[in-house]
Amino acid sequence: MTATAAELLETPAVPEKELPVRDRAQTQGRIFQAGRALLAEGGFQAFGVNAVARKAGCDKQLIYRYFGGLDGLLDAIGEDLAGWVTQHVPEDQGGRFLLTYGDLMERLVELYADALRADPLMRRILVWELSESSPHIARMADARAKGIAQWIERMRGSLTPPKGADTVALNAVVIAAVQQLVLAAETSGSFVGLPLKSQKDWARAVAAVARMARAAYA
């Protein structure tokens, strides 16, 4: 694969109906984007050689030539998503001072929920991770875990968690809750009775998670 995922990303979406351009880089980019789009729209069920080729508007053979098959394409996409946390979850404090570890956790919840809600592709990947285990997936999950850890580390600044708190476990729980809520929202619009549609619903949900996190770190 002669191009990095970053370079592939520069392809400005899938051009409408451009006739064969005989430009390897661009075709590669179209395939890449088609793969991402399919994954984001229909999940891994919709991710197949034929489907990608159809969407990219080229012959499936090129997928094998340029990416070494579906797995290669998936790797390229995964590579790009490796830095997802640092790229999509901002580190600003939203103009607030984070005085306590609880403040930090609240902000973490807000930012992570927003980032996830804004990214269909990442959501699909997360669901995928729950459906099966494969090397690709394991790598992605690993990279994300590290990203989250680093992100917390940077946001934390000089704040320190209360002694005796199992930060690893507590952080995992908080992230888990947010993730499950966001994923469930997409397909069912609610979770065990808690509606998750409007912006207000989300404010309520996020407040609940934040309250718990804050209380646990008090």
Place this chain on the structure above:
Amino acid sequence: MTATAAELLETPAVPEKELPVRDRAQTQGRIFQAGRALLAEGGFQAFGVNAVARKAGCDKQLIYRYFGGLDGLLDAIGEDLAGWVTQHVPEDQGGRFLLTYGDLMERLVELYADALRADPLMRRILVWELSESSPHIARMADARAKGIAQWIERMRGSLTPPKGADTVALNAVVIAAVQQLVLAAETSGSFVGLPLKSQKDWARAVAAVARMARAAYA
């Protein structure tokens, strides 16, 4: 559908290699069990007419005849799972007195986590719910939500949550966290750095969730 899901359940697993028995009820049961097993083992990806027939040791035609196709079979399975919460999550207090709402939440977390960890089929269904939305799925999710609400109601007894606490949201968050952790454990064995393999790992995770829940309800 001449048999209820409950009756179908009585079929004692899939008989090894019994030759055609010419017993409609039993064959129906075998198909039913095969469907459940496939779903539990391989998730919805493994759930197909041919696969079920193969596993049940009969012709796929019978699936159409007895259940009206895959959808019908799925309905039968779903019907049986409707009462899952009340059937699989016990209501005992484990010999403890639940003195506070926090105690209740802790017990809730323990019991729900255990029940889910012990039931592959239910886990698969939960993942499925995150993957796509369909009438079947929506119905199942609904039934589960109600079951959980009732279960909490019964466990609660005369305990009352602190004023001002958004119990619906908080409960949803707690359940969400547990669910995500259990689902993630199966495929990756950990979640954002928190290991989820040994019994000890689980004790730690459950303690973290319980700590948060308890703190939020204090």
Place this chain on the structure above:
DNA sequence: CGGCCTAATCACCATCGGGTGACTTTGCCG
């Protein structure tokens, strides 16, 4: 025995999936 209902199977279809080898087009360079 013969008939009949029904459980169960068989044979077949169209379709789609991943995957591959041979082919055609295009642009470039001497």
Place this chain on the structure above:
DNA sequence: CGGCAAAGTCACCCGATGGTGATTAGGCCG
């Protein structure tokens, strides 16, 4: 111009899938 490598396409294979109509096999009852 001729030729050559690269970009792209075509035609095909194979296996598996969902789905259906016709057919067989077995038990029961008069």
